[in-house]
Amino acid sequence: VTVGQTLFLEGDEARHIYEVRSGLLRLTRVLENGRRQVIAFGLPGDVVGFPKGEHHHTDCDVIAEGEIVAHRREVLEDGLGDPELHARLLGAALREISAMQDHFMMLALKSAPEKFASFLMVLAERTGYGLGNYTAIDLAMKRTDIADFLGLTIETVSRTITQFRNAGIIALDGAQTIVLLDQDALEAASQAD
Amino acid sequence: VTVGQTLFLEGDEARHIYEVRSGLLRLTRVLENGRRQVIAFGLPGDVVGFPKGEHHHTDCDVIAEGEIVAHRREVLEDGLGDPELHARLLGAALREISAMQDHFMMLALKSAPEKFASFLMVLAERTGYGLGNYTAIDLAMKRTDIADFLGLTIETVSRTITQFRNAGIIALDGAQTIVLLDQDALEAASQAD
DNA sequence: CGTAAGATTGAATGGCCTCAAGGACAGTGG
DNA sequence: CCACTGTCCTTGAGGCCATTCAATCTTACG
Numbered sequence: 001v002t003v004g005q006t007l008f009l010e011g012d013e014a015r016h017i018y019e020v021r022s023g024l025l026r027l028t029r030v031l032e033n034g035r036r037q038v039i040a041f042g043l044p045g046d047v048v049g050f051p052k053g054e055h056h057h058t059d060c061d062v063i064a065e066g067e068i069v070a071h072r073r074e075v076l077e078d079g080l081g082d083p084e085l086h087a088r089l090l091g092a093a094l095r096e097i098s099a100m101q102d103h104f105m106m107l108a109l110k111s112a113p114e115k116f117a118s119f120l121m122v123l124a125e126r127t128g129y130g131l132g133n134y135t136a137i138d139l140a141m142k143r144t145d146i147a148d149f150l151g152l153t154i155e156t157v158s159r160t161i162t163q164f165r166n167a168g169i170i171a172l173d174g175a176q177t178i179v180l181l182d183q184d185a186l187e188a189a190s191q192a193d
Numbered sequence: 194v195t196v197g198q199t200l201f202l203e204g205d206e207a208r209h210i211y212e213v214r215s216g217l218l219r220l221t222r223v224l225e226n227g228r229r230q231v232i233a234f235g236l237p238g239d240v241v242g243f244p245k246g247e248h249h250h251t252d253c254d255v256i257a258e259g260e261i262v263a264h265r266r267e268v269l270e271d272g273l274g275d276p277e278l279h280a281r282l283l284g285a286a287l288r289e290i291s292a293m294q295d296h297f298m299m300l301a302l303k304s305a306p307e308k309f310a311s312f313l314m315v316l317a318e319r320t321g322y323g324l325g326n327y328t329a330i331d332l333a334m335k336r337t338d339i340a341d342f343l344g345l346t347i348e349t350v351s352r353t354i355t356q357f358r359n360a361g362i363i364a365l366d367g368a369q370t371i372v373l374l375d376q377d378a379l380e381a382a383s384q385a386d
Numbered sequence: 387c388g389t390a391a392g393a394t395t396g397a398a399t400g401g402c403c404t405c406a407a408g409g410a411c412a413g414t415g416g
Numbered sequence: 417c418c419a420c421t422g423t424c425c426t427t428g429a430g431g432c433c434a435t436t437c438a439a440t441c442t443t444a445c446g
Binding site: 037090105 | 225232245283288296298300302384
């Protein structure tokens with residue numbers, strides 16, 4: 001798969017579900033009036049494209065190239081002779097529900113700095129890598145995607161980044177790479193009282 | 194089951210999942226600092242209590258009495274000799290994912306009046322009943338629950354109700370029953386531009 | 387009738403958004 | 417090699433919607 005490619009659109013017939021081995025996918029929905037929400041990012045280990053009835057109910061685009069494995073939709077319903085795969089996909093669906101509930105807490109209950117700190121912690125856990133004594137994260141997605149994921153504007157996201165930088169919590173290397181300088185402070189910021 | 198009863202708490206071992214035949218359940222999660230989010234209401238036809246691993250990840254309380262059918266967790270994983278039930282529960286899980294995505298749009302993208310109008314439309318569709326020429330809804334849950342579901346405060350919910358009442362969109366009969374006077378206006382309010 | 391819980395209303399603050407301008411960076415072509 | 421261009425990101429100023437804090441009103445029920 002290549003960057004910018006669309007795997008499927010909302011309303012498409014759901015023939016496959018997709019398992020992300022590497023790279024990054026983006027699931028979005030758009031409201032009639034053009035407002036957009038990033039439902040989730042497909043990180044390595046995620047399974048995306050669970051159908052509603054016969055159809056997909058989000059758009060799915062490739063943000064960073066990687067290895068994507070397509071499974072026929074039927075294996076989700078009956079095992080189709082591969083019970084191990086069936087159990088894995090079912091588990092992914094249940095994890096998906098749980099992850100979305102976490103996302104709820106973020107959207108509804110948290111302030112902008114709390115949202116962004118939580119976001120960074122999840123990414124660090126899932127895709128962070130060591131860099132000297134610190135942990136670094138590549139933000140393959142653009143600010144717009146982060147904003148639409150957290151329910152903020154790109155200006156607020158940008159301001160929050162600046163704020164965290166001034167506080168010595170993170171450092172930037174280019175616009176896409178973030179180094180976590182103080183994970184304790186980050187965690188504190190994610191659940192401020 | 195009786196009103197006020199707790200079916201399970203976050204962290205409980207997940208032995209069963211519950212199918213709502215009638216009545217009303219409430220799924221909540223609480224943040225360390227006490228802030229609360231109503232993840233979903235369990236309306237007739239819903240299935241709640243999908244586990245994450247071995248445990249539940251929400252609290253579940255009974256808001257209105259009704260008939261609740263408990264299924265052993267195992268039937269979700271393997272059919273346990275009842276493929277029809279297995280398929281029904283799997284379908285419910287996929288619908289749940291879809292419904293939560295709709296909820297996202299509401300939490301992140303909509304204003305207070307839009308949220309409340311959307312909420313009423315869903316309830317009217319699911320549990321509304323005819324009353325003369327109009328459709329009526331019983332709000333078994335309290336204002337606090339509605340507020341925590343929509344990501345608002347009870348004051349804002351109350352103000353929005355008053356606003357809709359003054360606009361002639363709805364009428365109240367007691368605090369718990371709402372009559373929809375103008376469904377077109379309600380729909381317009383739910384997706385204002 | 388009296389009490390307590392829930393719901394409504396009011397006034398003022400504040401956090402995020404909107405609108406607008408300026409800066410960083412990569413890619414392109416002269 | 418260097419303007420040139422477009423995209424993305426950052427920063428600033430002002431306004432608005434939902435919140436917060438506080439008081440009053442309503443309802444359910446003993």
